[in-house]
Amino acid sequence: MMIPLALVRPGSTVRVIEIRGGRGVYSKLRSLGIIEGKILKVISSINGGPVIVEIADSIGSSPRIVLGFGMCMKIFVEEA
Amino acid sequence: MSKKEGYIVALAGVPNSGKSSIFNKLTGGRAWVGNWPGVTIEKKIGTMRINSIEIEVVDLPGIYGLTAYSLDEIIARNFIVEENPDLVIVVVNATNLERSLYLALSILELEANTIVALNMVDLAEEQGIVIDHEKLSELLGIPVIPTVAVTGSGLKKLRELILEYVGRSKGRTNIVDYGYDLERAIRDVEKILQENVPEIIRKYPSRWISIKLLEWDEDVIRKVKSYAGGNEVIRKVEKIRAELQNKIDDLELFMTERRYQTILNIVKEVIKQTKAKGVTWTDLLDSILTHRFLGIFSAIAVLYMLFRFAFEISTPFVDLFSILINGYLHNRILGLKFLPSWLASLLADGVTNGVGTVVSFLPLIMMFFLGLAFLEDVGYMTRIAYLVDKLFSKFGLSGKTVIPLVIGFGCNVPAVMATRTIEDENERKTAALIAPLATCSARLPVYMVIAYAVFRQVAGAVVLSMYIWSVALALLVALALRKLVFKGPSAGFVMEMPPYIMPRSDIIGMKMWERSKRFLYKAGSVILIGVIFIWLLSVTGPSGFLGANALSSPRLLEHSWTGLLGKAFSETIFRPLNWDWRISVALIFGFIAKEIVVGTMAILYGIGESGLPAALAKLHAFTPVTGYAFMIFVLIYVPCIATIATIRSEMGSKYAVMAVAYELILAYTLALAVISFGHLLGVM
Ligand SMILES: Nc1nc2c(ncn2[C@@H]2O[C@H](COP(=O)(O)OP(=O)(O)OP(=O)(O)O)[C@@H](O)[C@H]2O)c(=O)[nH]1
Ligand SMILES: [Mg+2]
Numbered sequence: 001m002m003i004p005l006a007l008v009r010p011g012s013t014v015r016v017i018e019i020r021g022g023r024g025v026y027s028k029l030r031s032l033g034i035i036e037g038k039i040l041k042v043i044s045s046i047n048g049g050p051v052i053v054e055i056a057d058s059i060g061s062s063p064r065i066v067l068g069f070g071m072c073m074k075i076f077v078e079e080a
Numbered sequence: 081m082s083k084k085e086g087y088i089v090a091l092a093g094v095p096n097s098g099k100s101s102i103f104n105k106l107t108g109g110r111a112w113v114g115n116w117p118g119v120t121i122e123k124k125i126g127t128m129r130i131n132s133i134e135i136e137v138v139d140l141p142g143i144y145g146l147t148a149y150s151l152d153e154i155i156a157r158n159f160i161v162e163e164n165p166d167l168v169i170v171v172v173n174a175t176n177l178e179r180s181l182y183l184a185l186s187i188l189e190l191e192a193n194t195i196v197a198l199n200m201v202d203l204a205e206e207q208g209i210v211i212d213h214e215k216l217s218e219l220l221g222i223p224v225i226p227t228v229a230v231t232g233s234g235l236k237k238l239r240e241l242i243l244e245y246v247g248r249s250k251g252r253t254n255i256v257d258y259g260y261d262l263e264r265a266i267r268d269v270e271k272i273l274q275e276n277v278p279e280i281i282r283k284y285p286s287r288w289i290s291i292k293l294l295e296w297d298e299d300v301i302r303k304v305k306s307y308a309g310g311n312e313v314i315r316k317v318e319k320i321r322a323e324l325q326n327k328i329d330d331l332e333l334f335m336t337e338r339r340y341q342t343i344l345n346i347v348k349e350v351i352k353q354t355k356a357k358g359v360t361w362t363d364l365l366d367s368i369l370t371h372r373f374l375g376i377f378s379a380i381a382v383l384y385m386l387f388r389f390a391f392e393i394s395t396p397f398v399d400l401f402s403i404l405i406n407g408y409l410h411n412r413i414l415g416l417k418f419l420p421s422w423l424a425s426l427l428a429d430g431v432t433n434g435v436g437t438v439v440s441f442l443p444l445i446m447m448f449f450l451g452l453a454f455l456e457d458v459g460y461m462t463r464i465a466y467l468v469d470k471l472f473s474k475f476g477l478s479g480k481t482v483i484p485l486v487i488g489f490g491c492n493v494p495a496v497m498a499t500r501t502i503e504d505e506n507e508r509k510t511a512a513l514i515a516p517l518a519t520c521s522a523r524l525p526v527y528m529v530i531a532y533a534v535f536r537q538v539a540g541a542v543v544l545s546m547y548i549w550s551v552a553l554a555l556l557v558a559l560a561l562r563k564l565v566f567k568g569p570s571a572g573f574v575m576e577m578p579p580y581i582m583p584r585s586d587i588i589g590m591k592m593w594e595r596s597k598r599f600l601y602k603a604g605s606v607i608l609i610g611v612i613f614i615w616l617l618s619v620t621g622p623s624g625f626l627g628a629n630a631l632s633s634p635r636l637l638e639h640s641w642t643g644l645l646g647k648a649f650s651e652t653i654f655r656p657l658n659w660d661w662r663i664s665v666a667l668i669f670g671f672i673a674k675e676i677v678v679g680t681m682a683i684l685y686g687i688g689e690s691g692l693p694a695a696l697a698k699l700h701a702f703t704p705v706t707g708y709a710f711m712i713f714v715l716i717y718v719p720c721i722a723t724i725a726t727i728r729s730e731m732g733s734k735y736a737v738m739a740v741a742y743e744l745i746l747a748y749t750l751a752l753a754v755i756s757f758g759h760l761l762g763v764m
């Protein structure tokens with residue numbers, strides 16, 4: 001089932017299915033390595049606020065990224 | 081060899097990869113470093129000397145790719161794409177190879193003459209990541225040198241390579257293979273470019289332009305359109321794209337995936353993970369510091385502790401400085417009988433009291449800067465941004481805005497500049513206009529003096545309340561600006577969060593000293609001149625020279641120029657605020673820089689043996705209510721000329737005027753509100 005990243009509980013690991021939104025948002029996320037198919041681990045989140053994710057399937061250390069609430073409503077993921 | 085002079089080498093890389101640290105080591109410069117993405121917001125030029133050859137090195141803001149979103153990124157992108165540096169050093173973060181390589185590939189596609197500094201190998205090793213740099217060099221087709229910028233390891237080798245590679249030209253690379261269909265399309269577009277806009281491919285590589293056009297990069301489209309025949313090219317590319325989209329539905333995604341595939345293939349070959357991913361310090365700290373409930377409490381605790389630390393440690397030193405300067409030095413100068421009385425007064429009552437009182441706060445300011453440097457380097461800034469994002473979004477800002485505000489607690493000038501990293505224009509302008517409300521270190525001595533003069537036991541709490549006002553007002557003004565002037569939806573908030581690192585004492589020390597030096601420099605220049613000027617205006621008046629003892633005789637002083645000027649304000653516009661004329665004078669000159677407020681009060685009230693606060697208390701210069709109103713006024717009204725000049729150069733005169741106007745109106749209104757509130761409670 002596809003849900004926005006904003007609704008994922010901390011600790012879960014999810015796969016990015018679809019990113020909606022304008023070109024700007026889109027290519028910024030891509031250059032940061034958040035693209036369709038990537039596995040993300042949700043580290044922390046604040047209800048109705050930002051989310052910290054880790055790109056879980058990277059080789060080497062996993063960089064952390066903060067995504068604002070609006071952004072997280074545009075990134076659709078499913079349980080991985 | 082001498083022809084190597086005049087060469088320009090650029091440092092490019094993802095944010096926080098250590099470009100500025102390498103720059104400092106190469107040039108002996110003092111570029112600002114810190115552990116969050118977006119520290120460098122302007123290109124900085126330095127000179128590297130090697131074997132008596134001089135090469136210019138340019139430190140650039142960080143970028144993730146050659147598409148720029150914010151002002152700082154545009155500076156970096158334009159430099160690499162348009163200025164054609166003779167060598168690009170791509171600083172690659174060894175702990176985060178994938179992201180760094182994405183940029184490295186983009187720069188290679190641009191066919192720039194490139195070498196790689198594989199930085200932070202120490203941190204990578206700590207995490208059990210070992211990178212085969214020779215293999216990496218082979219796969220990328222360019223030299224790769226492992227470095228540790230903070231210790232200087234690998235830097236000697238880097239210098240040698242710079243010397244060897246600078247000025248070489250780089251041929252075509254097909255580092256990323258885009259697959260049969262796209263590669264054919266790229267060739268087609270290259271042919272179209274050659275036929276229609278041959279000039280553009282003399283300036284930029286044709287493969288690069290073709291890739292960017294197929295990706296529909298708005299910047300490159302604009303570039304092509306600016307040439308005669310460009311529109312024709314774009315029409316043809318549109319057709320090719322349409323054809324391609326029959327086979328590949330999302331072209332941009334497909335191209336990004338091809339790049340990441342290339343990166344993955346490289347990374348797989350070069351990384352030897354020797355240890356399994358364990359629990360790191362960053363994991364542990366973040367589980368508390370970014371916890372949804374504990375996080376905000378820890379933030380308050382951390383900031384409060386830093387504040388107390390700066391206070392407690394420095395108080396005895398401030399007292400000591402004050403005794404030495406205002407007591408001992410002042411009396412010694414007055415005791416020098418060979419000085420003419422006017423000169424003794426200038427040196428003792430003017431310079432020593434005026435500048436000395438400001439300088440006596442140096443220990444406090446240094447401790448404050450130490451705390452700030454610690455916050456910046458440990459990696460906590462991005463965590464604060466995360467924690468406040470939800471709150472800030474209610475005021476039309478993203479969490480990122482907190483970074484300029486925190487920097488602003490040090491000085492408002494770099495705070496205004498730091499807003500460049502905010503992508504959304506409306507948010508950025510709002511942030512730049514509220515940055516002056518961040519209560520800078522120059523305002524701290526004013527609060528200290530007033531708080532110790534009238535609030536004594538609760539002085540610390542009263543000073544702390546200024547910081548709360550500062551943030552609260554910044555948010556409220558932001559809300560007003562976002563509703564009335566800079567309307568528009570909030571843009572998304574995305575920010576990389578670096579791991580925590582234990583700050584190095586040499587870097588923290590350097591940063592503390594650089595900031596303190598600026599404070600001392602200001603004391604010795606602007607403040608000194610200001611203070612001499614005020615002394616001059618205080619010992620003279622419409623009737624001429626009033627005598628060197630004017631400063632110790634309130635009656636005489638009232639007839640000086642400063643007396644007349646102060647009264648012109650205190651009896652008119654400042655009348656409802658119940659401030660003495662001397663306070664008006666301090667505020668007028670404080671327009672130049674906030675330190676002058678304390679300096680002026682020191683001259684006009686005179687300082688006894690026990691310092692300015694005691695002198696103010698004895699003279700009953702302030703009541704708690706007028707004192708608090710004064711602190712509020714100093715918090716809000718124009719921080720200094722330099723900040724206004726920065727707003728002007730960053731955004732234009734219109735906004736500089738707007739900043740001054742809102743600050744003056746708000747300062748006056750709130751100071752008046754404090755006074756009225758005091759009246760209401762009957763505690764004048
Ligand atoms: N351990 C370690 N730390 C490093 C190394 N290089 C840089 N740092 C630290 O990493 C942080 C970032 O360094 P900067 O030089 O500011 O990075 P930058 O690439 O200029 O960053 P931006 O200007 O934000 O793009 C600082 O806290 C440095 O002290 C390294 O090789 N090893
Ligand atoms: Mg930098």
